[in-house]
Amino acid sequence: MPEKKTQRAAARDKKEGKSPGTQAGEYVHEEIEHVREGKHGARSTKQAIAIGLSKARRAGVKVPVSKTASKSTKKKAAQDEASSHDHHKPAAKRSRATTKALRKEGHGAASKSALSSHAKKSAAKRSAGSRSAAAKKAAHTKGAAGRSAAAKKAARTRAKNAS
DSSP states (O other), X not given: OOOHHHHHHHHHHHHTTOOHHHHHXXXXXXXXXXXXXXXXXXXXXXXXXXXXXXXXXXTTOOOOOOTTOOHHHHHHHHHHHHHTTSOXXXXXHHHHHHHHHHHTSOSGGGXXXXXXXXXXXXXXXXXXXXXXXXXXXXXXXXXXXXXXXXXXXXXXXXXXHHO
């Protein structure tokens, strides 16, 4: 069950007209935090993200499934979306079994280095044009003050890395 804080943040994102991906990001972030806190583990960063997306779909966020997703992933996404309509308590036995299995997994999947390498791998799969377009859109939507703050932060990072 997602935390109330996460649900409020996702609802705020929806109200502000942000994309379903951004709304789902709140649930993914919560999941990463759970792995870091030791509530449970994950075999990989990809699994932690998948659990977060599943939570988001079950909470009613209309996250589209990737075109390249496998048949089983598409089926799971459809199940999650269907379960967002019928609200029933999950089976206690199944819920316990899932939690027990996840507790046995490691916690390295949510480390900064694991998330960083996952982001780099994901970015490498995208075309240069796609990455460039995303950066242009980000700069455009950030606003003057945001761009200025980002430039200052980048300068500080460069200075820190140079020394």
